[in-house]
Every structure is written in structure tokens, then in C-alpha cells.
Amino acid sequence: MPTETDIITGDRKTDRGFQTPEVWAKITGKAIYGIDLKLPGMLYGKILRSPHPHARIMGVDLEQARRMPGVRAALAGDELSCKPFGMVYKDELPLAIDRVRYIGDEVAAVAAIDEKIALKALEAINVDYELLPAVFDTEEAMAPGAPQLHDQHPGNLAWQRELTRGNPEAAFKTADLVVEGSFSVPQVHAAYLEPICCVADYDPYGGLTLHTAVQSPDIVRELVADVLDLPVSKVRIIGPVMGGGFGGRVYGNLKVYIISSLLAIRCGRPVRMQLTRQEEFIAGRPMIAAKIRAKLALNQDGTILARAVDLITDNGAYSAQAPWVSKTLSERNDSVYRIPNIRTTVRLVCTNKVPTGQYRAYGNQVGNFAMESLLDMAAKKLGLDPLELRLKNCVKKGEVTVHGLRINSCALSDCLQAAADEIGWHKRKPGRGYGISAAIHAGGSLVFDKNMRGASAYARLEYDGRVTLFSGEQDYGQGTHATFILIAARALGIEPDQIIIYSRDTLTSPFSIGALAMRQTTIGGKAIQLAAEKLREKIAQTAAEMLGEPVVMEGGRVRSATGKTLELSEIAADYRFQTSGLSITGEGKYVPSESAYDDTGYGNIAVAYSFAAHTAEVEVDRETGEVKIIRIVAAHDSGRILNLISARGQVYGGVTQGLGYSCQEGYLFDGGRVLNDSLADYRIPTALDVPDIMPIFIEQDDPEGPFGAKGLGEIVMVPVLGAVANAVADALGIRVTDLPITAERVYQAIVEWECEQ
């Protein structure tokens, strides 16, 4: 396991091991998660889901359910007057009205005094379906005559894009080498351990309160208010401790929030609704599946000339953010290397399968798998060392990439070198395979909302001299709050244990886009820094007025030119008296310069870009196909590392999820039915599956991030897929191009290869 030397620079005491109280609450079993919550008079809500992949609803009979003792409400879609909603398209209703489009589609809901009665009530609901032909395969769905899912998506095309930059045609014609490949990746679930749970509580005058943990409460709040036609300030979200998010809980499960709210409004009592694990797999919005045909043009010396991608992603029945995820998947890894010519075709296709959503790294890891596989195929054909090929082409500080990203700090070549050195790239052990892969990830996206690019925060001096931070950014285990506290401590010159942070209540926190797009440290942390600096300034100002002479703040107190000192608690007390009760508060507002991107998406889309190179060392059993991951070295440029313990945690967790993506996970379907809809059948890595993971941080201050820091939380997963695929190919001499690289697939590949020989 890693040692202190894994961080190349850095000698700051507080960076080493700060954790927020919540970590200890989790460790000691005292944390109160959403699923632990109970409110007085609370009812239990359950959803009736479609058993058919595609059908017309001819009628929903709720009478029998409504008459059952203990049932307080039963709802169907035709009684509601909610408008359709969705992140990109308004393609969903809280409860289906005339059609269901996948096995799991929400048809009716009940609230009862306990969960058993609620489940019994579901059985008592009679739905009259007229079955419709269904389509499960993306190619079949695009074919003429295929069953159509949405009027707004003719030909089942939910989104498409054709993009050319430079002159890819010419480059492919003149290149010394063109390598080509087809890759596929299944749907993958974020598999947070705590299933989505919400307690909705409605008071007709005060409004709706949702007790639920989401990564982006402010966005969810606005969506829910819109669907329910409530003023947004009459919806409040209070978040308990979150049992994992990983991007899968950015907007959580909007259906759960809306349906539990509708039931709470109907019943006038709090309604708790929790997804079962099976429902999580069916309705929990996994990452889109993708089929990628890609080719790369290179010169003999290894210079990359062009890249072409034809991407088909499987939207499932409803879109959520699938168009945006498809876009990132298709293009982000174009910016890892200098590639002057690009052609990309993307088709996002509706099928009668589970609707999709987003997951940590937002598709970038899928692109990495295809791109980095192709690079190794090219290196092999050119007779180049894969490390050398990457070092030759990788992007550098000061460059602008093919999509217009402005690289203001970059240690990617150092990462490649460090990851290779540490794994023993040039001192390989016999019988083992070695793979390398590189990544870029946008940290602090500026494209979510053209008008809302930054973040804000408050820092308040308490009467006892301690400091409270208020931020809309969410910590769901990734360590954001510890990092924010360290930033504020540094800005204020006080100890981190004197600071506490609140972020889980939309009533008290400033608006935030949320924990997504790796914007927490870069953007949210910058707002914290500015708030703390403003507080420091206001403390000094108040103290100067008290003492009647200029002061400086240092070491948690204020000192004047003539040597008088004031404790922070004295300054707070005086301010309170002067103002009849107020506290000194610093506002921090970080407003990044506007992102300028054109209609093709060309432009600078983030505050900063993080980089990484991972190397993998594997053993493959040629008899069984079993892949054993020996070691992953994860070298990262996330700028200055503010909290080493959290940063390491991110690497361990993200690499582990990347390994699951690479070798274990993926939805299995029988038609529209999910076959592996439990954690017994859908195997995420356990502690026993995790190899030696070695984080390396190459620290270079970013000019924009707080104290030089950039984001880390998503990129940690990205290079794993390519590195593992390449290491397996290196060990076998055979390349597996479909994820996950299970023993079965490897064995099949060996058999096929042997047949071809």
C-alpha cells in the first residue's frame, strides 16, 4: 500500500489526515442515513410497475386497493395533472398514462400504514394492458418498421450528432497506418449501497419537504417544484447522510421524489418511499450501454493524425441525461492527445429496456476503453512502445485541444512516466501483462447552465470564535467537506477542528448546481476560499473598530500594531451586541469567466482539466480465462492536493469501480427483462477483489483552482478500463473488445483465436 512518498511535493501538516465528523459517524455506525428516517404519522409508499416491455394501458382499477384496511391512497397517472418532465426531454410522467415502455415503468402507487399492506395493495390493483411489439436492440430499433417508443423521437433516435473537426477524410487517406476496432460496453449501475429513499412531508401552507440524499438537491428541488406546480421556495430538501452516490445519485430518482410527494399531498401525512435493490437495478438509471466503431490514423513515427468514431448508445425507454452522457463519451478522450482531425457520429437509440442515466466519469471511461485499446493496437503495428506512443502525442500545458479546451495546467507526461516507472514498465515480470492508459477530465464544468457557472458560500463567525460554513455542495463520502474545511482553515489561519460545514438543507445553503462534473473542489472550494477570505477581512475590520487601530489576524486571533490582542470570540460578542444579535458573515461568490463554445460544442468548457495515467499489471489463466489484477498504479495531476487522505480514498474507490466496469459488471437482459437484478447476480468488486492500488500525485498548482487544486473524483475511474484491457491484451496476445472482460469472455476469445489460427 502507498507510502508518504507517493506525493511528490507537499509538506503541510493539515493536508495529511483531516476527516469530517461524518466519517467517524459512519465508521462507528452512528450515521443516520435516509433509510433510517421515520417521521410521526409516516406512511409507506410503493410503486406498481409494468410487467410488460411495451403495452398500452387500457385501464387501471384502484378500487379494491383503496378499500383495503390500512391503505391511505392509491394513485394512477390518469388522475394526475402533472406535466411531463425530464432533464433533456420532457419524456416522462410521474405515473404512466396511456403507455408503458419498459418492464418497470411506473403505473400506479399506493400509501399505506405499513410496507406489507402497501405491497398487498399493489397486488390488488388491476391494470388492463394491450401488449405492443417491443424492441430491445439498438440496430433493430433504428430499422424501418421497428416499434416506435416516443412521437418526439422518430426512428427511435433520441439524439444524434455528426461532428467533423479538421479534415479527417484527408488524414485517413494519407496516413501511414489506420487501425480500426469495434467495442461494446453494457449498462452499468452506480450501485451505491444505500438504495434511494425519500420521506416526503407536505403541509399545504408551509410546503413540501423532501428528506432525501441527492448530489444536486437544488436542481432536484426545481424539477420537483415544476412538476408539482409549486413555487420553488415551497419545496425544501433536507439531506440525511448519503450512502454513496457516484454520479448515480446526482438527481437521485425523480420518480420516487415526485410520487412520494403526490402521495404525501394526497394523504396529508409524511410518506416514505424506498426502492428495493431490484427496483434500483430496474428503475435506478444505469449508465448507457454503447457500441463503438473507432479508427485511428497515424504516421509511421507514431504521430496521431485523425480519429473517427461511430457511436451507438442505448437510451432505454427514457432519456434523463443520456444525450449529454453520449456527447461526453463520444468526444472527451479526443483531448488527451493532440489529434488535429476528428470525425464523430453518435446515435442515441430508444429501446424497450431500462431507462438510463449517468455514472461517475459520465462516459469518459467508456471512450477511454476504446481509444486506449486502439492506441495499443497501433503501437503494436508500428512497433512502438505504448508508453512512448502516448508520451509523443499527449497534450501539454498551454495547448488548446481539438475541441477547444484550454489547458492551463497539465502534468500528463509526468503522470505517464510515473505510472510506468512505478509498475516496472521496463522491468516486466515474466508471465504478466502490462497496460497503460491516459485520461483528461473536465473539472468544474461551465456548460451546465450558461448563466450559472460558479458557486457561492457563506462563512460565519460563531459567538465562541468557531466558524461555520454554508455551502450548497454535497459531500456523499468523497470528502468534499473535509477539503472545504481545510481551504477555509488555510484562508482564515485557524485550525480545521474549529470549523464546521452545513450543506444539506436547501433552506440554509446557497444555490448550487451540485456534486457533478468534478466541480466540487475547483468551483465550490473556490467559493469557500473567497467566503473565508471575506470573513477574515470583516473580522479584522470589526476588530480595528473595536481597538481603534489597524490590526492583523493571525493564529486564530487579532493583533494590533501596538500589540493589543482580541480573541475571535470577543470580536464576535462585540459584533453581536452592536447589531442586536447578528454574526459576522463573509460571502464568497466565485464567478468563472464565461465559457465560450460554439454550436458545434467547440470551446473551453471547464475551469480546469485534470489528467491521469494508470498502469495495470495482470495475470491471465489461459486454461480458465481468469484475469487476476495484480496491481494498479494511478498517477494523477489534480493540481495541488489539499487533503491527501481524501485524495487517496478517491483513487482507491474510483479504481475499484473501474475494475468492476472492466472485468465484472454489466446488465444482462432477456428481452427487456434484467436478469441480474440483485447484488448477488450483479457482481460489484468486494474487498477480496481489490488488488494493490498505488496512488501517485503529481502536484502542479493550477492557476484558477483554490490554492492550486483541481478535481479528482471522476477521473480516478477513467484510465482503469483502458489500462486493464491493454494489460490483458499484453498478457494474452489477444484483445478482448467487449466489456466486462470476464473469464468466460477471455476463454471464448482464446478459443476463437485458436480456431482462427
Place this chain on the structure above:
Amino acid sequence: MPTETDIITGDRKTDRGFQTPEVWAKITGKAIYGIDLKLPGMLYGKILRSPHPHARIMGVDLEQARRMPGVRAALAGDELSCKPFGMVYKDELPLAIDRVRYIGDEVAAVAAIDEKIALKALEAINVDYELLPAVFDTEEAMAPGAPQLHDQHPGNLAWQRELTRGNPEAAFKTADLVVEGSFSVPQVHAAYLEPICCVADYDPYGGLTLHTAVQSPDIVRELVADVLDLPVSKVRIIGPVMGGGFGGRVYGNLKVYIISSLLAIRCGRPVRMQLTRQEEFIAGRPMIAAKIRAKLALNQDGTILARAVDLITDNGAYSAQAPWVSKTLSERNDSVYRIPNIRTTVRLVCTNKVPTGQYRAYGNQVGNFAMESLLDMAAKKLGLDPLELRLKNCVKKGEVTVHGLRINSCALSDCLQAAADEIGWHKRKPGRGYGISAAIHAGGSLVFDKNMRGASAYARLEYDGRVTLFSGEQDYGQGTHATFILIAARALGIEPDQIIIYSRDTLTSPFSIGALAMRQTTIGGKAIQLAAEKLREKIAQTAAEMLGEPVVMEGGRVRSATGKTLELSEIAADYRFQTSGLSITGEGKYVPSESAYDDTGYGNIAVAYSFAAHTAEVEVDRETGEVKIIRIVAAHDSGRILNLISARGQVYGGVTQGLGYSCQEGYLFDGGRVLNDSLADYRIPTALDVPDIMPIFIEQDDPEGPFGAKGLGEIVMVPVLGAVANAVADALGIRVTDLPITAERVYQAIVEWECEQ
């Protein structure tokens, strides 16, 4: 019942009937009170109380209790390192160490997984007591050789005061008439319907959270933090809906908060502790009992020359605020009339009975009973109409009273006249008795803390154009929040239903002294007005920047000179974008001019003074002694009435409580044991006991209060006692001088009078 004409001026639509959401939640049974709360993993705490009025604790054996299955902690005082605490004297410990001083003194406490086990565990605790002689009567307690309760109070004198203003000796010598009387008043409980309940939740890193409803959470927070030696910002109080307070819940029950916190800290789990009704009567800090000897000197024409009072109040075992209550009781009603010469002696005496606290009107109603009885006795002797006597002497605007109160607005003589006219003072019905009484009450005390006299508040513009207020002032049924919303609505020019207020969380509200001393409307409301005005100013400023020209805000939108308009939601949205997430917020800080009072207490002690005159019409059954209250007319000068529905509610409730005080309530003791320790035996008025109550408001703008308003919540109770006593005396020709004026007492008085004849 009252009609619209009961308000003399006022034609403002919004004044008529605004109520906050909470009222509706209460009416529909949906309000969540403290006693409804349950937290995951919550334990139940119970207190073992002393069965002896005075004893030495030789030992507390907790072993057996601790070994009981389901018991999680058992505590005794000797294991704790808490410091003594108290509002005036540090005379209490969380759990007694060496001595108990009354039947009910807290000796040990347990926390268990349910309430039954907790109660069983109490039975398993063995306490070894050595009995000590006890004293129950105040005179006996002052006698030499009496058992002594506290080392810090030799002779059992917890507080004493001798005060002379002017030359009372000379006045009594030269007066045409001196009337004299002895009066007594028992302990009375505020009898809020929801007993004190607290759920304490402790996390060693985040701190202590108390879920409990108190009138002054910020003061309780500081006291609890001090006793437990925690930084004050690590104690948070979140208040559920309060089931009544009436001054009895200003600091709630500190023992409950401290002991549940100690158990929560010990167990690492939330601990719920609720007083039973019996415990409420024993340990719930009733209003002090008083014995009053008073005399009044007058000229033949009815001019009051001097007043002398010798007051003995019963402190019980511990003081809480008994000294301050005794002070108010002894002197406040001196300022109703022009009385140039005053002599007051007060002795607050410790006894081995229930410790005392405060109640709505803070003793002023007890003084009213004695003073107004004496006035009628004088009128009778002088052959003057009691109304005329009062009109002749009553204080007027612009005067400074004998204790230095500066009367900046006063409609007392109008109140006297209106109350008399409405009851039919000069058109009396045969067989009925009529009584009148007048009162002053300080609204917005400035003496609680010399440095913290005012209040502050925030008003925030929400993204949807609605407004949220944050205040530390508490609404526990008296209607403060509705009034605050009306104040903000008027200041902002928007409808009250666009405004919501939060006050019940010390994390989010500015510091406040609390709901006491009739300071909510006068001081807290003024801060709201200033906050709303500041918000209005900032909205206009933001809009002017958006439009590039000057604007005015009117009718919930902003309009520029050239006729451009902006909705508040548009302004909020623009501000959010410009600041990356912030909301426009107005801070209001009301800092009244310093109160100047000397060591004798002479000076101006409040922002404004409210006045009232009540008349009572009664029938007395001379056979049984039964008193039937026919009607109470309550004429009030509380300045401009901002919310008529709340104001009426205050009068109905306060008069009803005054009637309970007058005719029904009072502790009965057998030695140190409370005999009537249930609501079956301690009879507060029920709906069937309430007579016709007629509120009259004489509106005169106060120069300082918000929109001319003054306080009302406490004075409503004050004149009832004197008016009823005088009406009974008028009906009978015999005066009852001991409260409550029960049928038994009246009957006895008739018998005694008949014997004397």
C-alpha cells in the same frame, strides 16, 4: 362575542384575519409537537426524584439498575463534573450531590430502550437518605433556628430589597385616608398542555442537538453549553411546534435538557425525556406564591399620595428567576397611577417546597390584585366612584412614573372609560357585582442584558419572488409570526401569503433574548420591519442596475421611470446568476437607545409601555359562595393593532388564564407535598368556565414600536385579578383577599362576616 366595532380605528384589510400555517396544522391535528418526535436509535430517559423534602444523600447505588437488560445508562450527581447553574444564583446541580431540598429534587437518571424499562430501572436505584428537618412556611423559614436550605442564603433569604422613593413616611402621616390590607396568592402553574419534552442527540464531533420547544432557545443554548462545558456553537436547539408556553417555558426545564444531554453523551444515542403531568406540577417551576401587606395614603379628593408594600414571596427550594419576578411583582403596578411616594420591602424566602419560576405577566397580575383591591377599599371609604378615582390618578402620556418609566404613548384613561361604558358601569343590573382594574406592562424590556437590548432579523428574496424571514423570536401560539409576516408584508408592499418565517433553529436564526418581557412585537417586530425595508432597498438597487435606470418597488414588482417592470422572481434570478448562487438578503438590526437605570432600579426599562383596563360583571350565590363571571370587558392600549385576529386571541386566552388565577387555580400543599398535582385536581378553566369576553382596542401609534404597535401578550392577564376581586366585593359587600376566590373561600368569608356582625 366581539364585533368589528371593538376596534376603534383601523381599516386595513390584512389586519383582519392573517394566521400562519402553523395554526392550521394545529387545528387539523397535523402539527408535530416535541412529544411526537422519534429519532432512530432513540432511548428513553427518566429521572429519580427525592421522596423527602429535605435530606442528606449518603449514597446512590446504581449497580442493580445498570445491570438490567435494556438499560443503557444510569447516572448520579457524584459522578458528574458539572458546575452549578441558575439564572440568578448558581444554586442547582443537574443531579443533586449531597442534599435534596424538596420532594421532587433530581437525584438520579436512567436511559433505557423503552419507557417501561426506564421506570423499572428507577425502582432498582437505592438511595440512602439521612432525613433533615424541613421548613414549608415563609415566616417559619425566616425564624431563628429554622432549617437552612442554602449556604449562600443565610436566614433562608434568597433575595431582599428595601426601596423608598419620595417621602412615604410624611405622606402617610399627613394623608386624609390610609387604607391597609393583607393579601395572599398561591403558586400557580402555567399549565401549557404539552409537557416539557426534549430529545437530546449528541455527536462528539458535530456537537449536541436538542429538539425541544422553548421560548428562549438562545439563552437555553448558552446555559446548557456552559453547564456541559461545550463551545456554544456546538449546541444547537431545534424547536418543534410548541404546545403552549405562557412564560412557563421561557427557559423550559433546564434540568430536562441537561440530564437528557448527559445521558445522550454517555450513551452515544439520542435520548428522549418527557415530564409527566405530575412532574410538571412538582418540578415545572410554577409562579411564586406571595403574601402582601399593603397600604395606600390618599387625600379626601382621591389623590393618591403614597403606597407602602411589605412583600414576602416563597422561593421554594431553588431560585431560577424568583428574585426578578419578586421585583416586578413588588413595583410594576406603582406606575399605573401617579404615586409620588413609595416604600417597598421584599423578602424572597427559601422553603422546602417546589422551586419556582415565572409565568405570563411576571407577577404584575399579583400586584394588580392587591393594589386594585386597596383602591376600591379607599374609594368606598372616600365615597368615590372607583372609576372616577382611577381616572383621577391614572398615568398619562408624557409623564415619568415614580420608578422612572417614560410614558411615550398612553391611552389608559380611554381604556378605563371604554371598559366601564361597555360593561354598563352606570347602568348596573340588579344582583350583580361590577369591578374595574387598570394595568401597565413594560413592552420590550431593556434590562435583561445591558448590552443586548434589541433584536435582529433577516429577510431573503427567494428565487420565485417569495420572501423568507429569519428571526430568533419564537411563536408558541401567541401569533408573533403572523404579526411579523404582516409587518414584513407592509414594509415590502407584498401579500402576506408570499412570506414565510423560520425561527426555530439556533443554526439559522439570529440571536434573540426570546419570547419574554412582551418584547416580541415591539422589539422583534421592529427588527423585522428594518430587515424588510433593507431588503426592499436592495431589491430596488439590484433592479436599477438591471434596468440601468432608477426604479420604485410597488405591488410586488419593480417599475422604472420609463415604465419598464421587473417581477421579483426575475430580479432574484438575475442576482443569483450574477453571484453564482446567492439571494438578495436584508439585515435588520434594531438597537434601542440604552436604558438608563440606577442601582435602585430607577429609570426607563422598556421600549414602550402598554396599558389596559378591565371590567368584570359577576354574580355571587350567597348560599353556596359560588362566583359566576358573567362578562369581562378588556380595553387595551397596545398601540396600533397589527393583527386583529391574534390580538383578540391574546385577550381571550390571557383573560381566561387571569380568571383561573382569580377563582380556580393554586397549589395545595401537605407539608412539602403537592396535593393537586394533576389537571384533574388542579383545575384550570375549561371552555365551559369561560364567560363572555369583550376585547376593545384603543389604537394610538407608539412612536417607537413597528408601525406604532406595542406589546399585548402579557398585560392581557394583569387587570383580570383586580377586576374580579373588586366585582366580587361589590356583589357581596365583603372582600376576599386570598386567591383563588373559590366558592369555599367566599362561603367562609360570608360566614366570618356574619359572625362579626
